[in-house]
Amino acid sequence: MKKYWKTLLISLIIVMTIGTYYIQQAMAKGASFKIETTSGYKGEIDNLILQARYQSGNSYRRLNISKDGSTNQNSSFIGELIGRNNPLMFQKYIQDYRNFIRGKVLNPGQYFEDEDRLIYTTFKSNGRNKGLGNFFTLQIDTLDKKTNDSSSFEINMPDQVRYDWINEHDVYVENGKIKILAISYLNGEEELHIYTVDENKKELEHDLMLAKLESEEIGQASISILNNNNKFSNENYFLYLVEKYKYPDNGDRETISSEIYLYNYLNNEVKELTIPVELKPHVKSMILHGTDILIPVRSANGLVLKRYNIETKQWEEHLHFKYPGITNEDDDDELFSQITDGKLYLVNRTSDGHLLFIGDVRTGESLYEGKIINENKENRAADTSLFIEQIYNNIQLIEEHTFK
């Protein structure tokens, strides 16, 4: 035995050190957060998942916070492999329709879903054409959710349709028509289009251009779509904003014009919305909610939700949500807000953690108030902070405990 001491010593050191290192690493949780209810109905957060980023200097980790605490997203390699780092909203679809989703882009703007079908649309480029952009074909895949059969067809886009690339933002399906909302780019030009496809004839029926930015306008204009595109189902309207601006010598961006348009999928009508002057600075945070357009505006002790009804064309009485702990009214970066399924979700940084507020958008009532608290404050890094990126409700997650 004595003869082998060198080999034994090296082996022992290896096993002990690397073993201890990984055991301790598995136990070191890093930043962990929990939600503490202050008031309201606890059940509100039962199915809530807050997708967040915890940043320290230029390194960050992703985590999901729910009522059971927080889970680190990028600590597990196997977890990454089984797709736990795929966008949360796609995890259930990958589980249920593994073969259909295979090889498809995980961008919610390219999907449509109703009770019977899941439809995926994608523009595929067919090679370059001497600096004049790419030719595209539009591929539409349909999955019958009941029989699990899928079918697919391709449409050649007309010859004049040449772009560098096309970004899809929404798919609307009704009465055998598939309408695709997309922004296409060519040599600095930007165009907002609605492509209408006839499902039965399998052909492009109509190509409507809603807005265009010329290449001279690079950096001085933008088209943005204000809908929440984390949804597969139909929304009858969408809002888009065309902004023109300039950068004077002193550097601050100056808006020249900002026009908001409302497009109605049902009758293909476009209308410009007139926004009261005092709301103009807040147009970027506009949210379309059913037949309401909502604009959240900060107030001294909470948040005011301005409401415009599309059908009655009236500004309705605004809703006032009151919550404590606002430190700085102008500091928009500190506030996260999201409206989903009739509820307003707010996360606001306060001196002792983050406030989570849930309100009812229909009645203006406060439903829930709580705090997101860092559980191991003593080893919190000096320059770290928590950023909420997205809140999900009622999403089925891949079980955490099955894999390490």
Added chain:
Amino acid sequence: MRNFLKLLNFEVNRFFKLYLILIGVIIVSQFIGAIVVSKGFMDRADQNQLSMSQNVKEYFSFNYFFDSEWFLLPVFFSIAMLMIYVFFIWYRDWFGKNTFIYRLLMLPTDRITIYFAKLATIMLLILGLVALQILLIPIEIQIVNSIIPTDLQSHFSFYHFSSFEIWGWMYPNTFTEFILIYGVGLIFVAVLFTAILIERSYGLKGIFFAIVYGMLSFGVFFVPIILNEFSNGYFYSLEVLLMIIVVSIIVLGSAILIANHLLKYKIRV
């Protein structure tokens, strides 16, 4: 097994002195590095305080140390040394003072045991240095702490270093990844060993065969990754991993089979 252990111990013994020197170089360089980098940071911090009226606070991150040549050079030096030793461990037996390989091949044991013993030696030496680095970090943290006041440091727990690049490769986040990465390393060494044996068996012609064999193994190993690249994300990541594991087994298995055959029938002394 007994023969394997004897051979392994024999190989470790042969490298031990050089190994100790390597360890010494790493320790000295990193300790000096920890001091130099910390002192340099403090000098800059002092200057900043003098020159700037507003309080721009820069925090010391352990990254500074990881990015410095004091840390990186010994790491790369060790990698280079061990890479050279992958070749040396075979060729010294042929070109040493007395053709030692003759005695090795005459041992009353399967000749492939020699191959396994040498392979295990290389892995043991690599993992030994990997473990050494884990032991050194807490000491280096102490050195940094004794020079830089803690309120000038950005705190990242020891177990979160894996966010830093080189550390992330040497010490992946989970034990599974650790096994995978060093498993790939093992396959790489095994393929090199077999290539060496091909050269030793067929002489000049063998060099050509060895290169072809090496490229072939390399190519097979990368099939899943290339396939994944060209299929535009058709495969889910778990499927890609399974494919990689399958080709790894094929590459490692064929390396051992070829080596076994060569050692038994073809090897020239």
